[in-house]
Amino acid sequence: MDYPAFKQFDYSQSIAFARGLVDDLNFSYVSRWKKANPSARVIGFLPIYIPREIIHAAGMLPVGLFGAGDRIPVVRGDAFFQSYICHLPRTVVELLLNGNLDEFDGFIFPSICDVIRNMSGIFMLQSKNRYIRYLDFPQNFDEQIGGVFYRSELERLMEDLQKLNNSGIDTQRLNISIDLYNKNRKLLKHLQDFRAAHPHKMSAVDYYLIRRAGNIMSVEDFNDLLESLLESVKNVEADEEDKIRVVVTGSFCEQPPLGLIKTIENAGCYIVDDDFQLGLGWMKKDTPSDTSDPVNALVQAYLQDSIRSSAVYDSENEKGDQLAEKVKHLNADGVIFCAPSFCDPALLDRPHLERAMDRHHIRHFSFQYHENLGQFHVIKEQAGTFADMIKLWE
Ligand code: SF4
Numbered sequence: 442m443d444y445p446a447f448k449q450f451d452y453s454q455s456i457a458f459a460r461g462l463v464d465d466l467n468f469s470y471v472s473r474w475k476k477a478n479p480s481a482r483v484i485g486f487l488p489i490y491i492p493r494e495i496i497h498a499a500g501m502l503p504v505g506l507f508g509a510g511d512r513i514p515v516v517r518g519d520a521f522f523q524s525y526i527c528h529l530p531r532t533v534v535e536l537l538l539n540g541n542l543d544e545f546d547g548f549i550f551p552s553i554c555d556v557i558r559n560m561s562g563i564f565m566l567q568s569k570n571r572y573i574r575y576l577d578f579p580q581n582f583d584e585q586i587g588g589v590f591y592r593s594e595l596e597r598l599m600e601d602l603q604k605l606n607n608s609g610i611d612t613q614r615l616n617i618s619i620d621l622y623n624k625n626r627k628l629l630k631h632l633q634d635f636r637a638a639h640p641h642k643m644s645a646v647d648y649y650l651i652r653r654a655g656n657i658m659s660v661e662d663f664n665d666l667l668e669s670l671l672e673s674v675k676n677v678e679a680d681e682e683d684k685i686r687v688v689v690t691g692s693f694c695e696q697p698p699l700g701l702i703k704t705i706e707n708a709g710c711y712i713v714d715d716d717f718q719l720g721l722g723w724m725k726k727d728t729p730s731d732t733s734d735p736v737n738a739l740v741q742a743y744l745q746d747s748i749r750s751s752a753v754y755d756s757e758n759e760k761g762d763q764l765a766e767k768v769k770h771l772n773a774d775g776v777i778f779c780a781p782s783f784c785d786p787a788l789l790d791r792p793h794l795e796r797a798m799d800r801h802h803i804r805h806f807s808f809q810y811h812e813n814l815g816q817f818h819v820i821k822e823q824a825g826t827f828a829d830m831i832k833l834w835e
Pocket of ligand 1: 527528529530553554555556557694695781783784785786787
């Protein structure tokens with residue numbers, strides 16, 4: 442790409458670049474990528490997770506679509522959905538109808554909820570000449586059942602993409618892609634660890650912008666940006682403030698407005714972990730990148746190493762224990778359950794997670810938002826009271 446050398450960026454340049462990408466509803470990064478790779482395709486995907494390695498190995502650019510917040514008025518998007526659902530699909534459809542997604546050659550809708558599933562149908566009707574795929578994920582983690590099913594889903598996806606791009610996905614290419622995404626997760630983990638140890642050096646908004654930009658950029662560019670950021674963030678001068686440490690959970694799909702993230706921190710809570718861009722860290726371990734069957738490596742990684750998210754049916758209550766473990770590991774003081782209004786996966790999980798927090802004696806409180814929320818004073822009061830309560834009485 443003819444983009445500036447990310448490796449020479451200082452901290453503020455990295456954040457400004459990321460903000461530019463996140464704010465840009467015309468996806469000019471995508472247009473530039475296509476100019477630099479004229480025969481290659483761009484595939485948009487909805488939250489939470491898709492195996493981006495396969496798209497990369499097909500020579501394509503995977504780009505995450507997380508709605509448009511309050512940056513576009515929803516005029517036609519509303520006509521496609523009933524009132525009582527979340528806001529994200531309205532702005533995604535509005536982007537489609539407004540032509541903001543014209544550079545995209547296809548879209549993948551992972552199975553997470555009925556809204557995303559239905560949106561794949563709307564895209565099929567409104568975008569007839571493009572590749573549209575509803576990608577199903579197994580709820581059964583037995584290798585012989587869920588594993589066989591998931592492999593067939595991935596093989597079908599590979600077949601489709603190869604036809605679309607007119608190029609093959611061979612073992613070597615897929616191993617290279619797996620390796621690049623392993624590196625990406627490692628760099629993100631370093632950044633996450635740094636921030637958890639020094640949350641005053643990088644605000645939650647800056648951290649969010651970098652991660653969100655990572656779902657737009659190519660993995661090669663994003664790795665370069667992260668490498669320079671990991672160096673430059675060490676030089677940020679900032680005093681540590683008397684704030685509590687919180688984990689924010691429930692916002693893995695429709696994204697909270699930046700003002701909301703800022704409000705939580707300004708109210709006295711350092712956000713030391715969140716799930717705003719959950720798909721970036723879907724695998725807890727490296728996926729083997731030197732095998733003769735990389736598709737199997739991706740399948741096994743999904744079955745054995747993926748996090749237990751709200752997109753997964755959890756009969757053993759692993760998600761509650763996983764959250765409690767995270768809180769303890771990060772030495773956090775509490776949990777904020779922060780979910781979009783009408784988000785079935787997040788809100789159905791919430792009572793179970795709250796009960797798990799009670800069992801583990803972890804403080805928590807909850808609220809709901811929508812992506813175009815403009816008033817934060819009630820949330821500021823709630824978060825501020827939560828912080829004061831913990832500081833004064835714990
Ligand atoms: S915000 Fe929740 S309900 Fe809405 S599309 Fe995303 S996962 Fe589905």
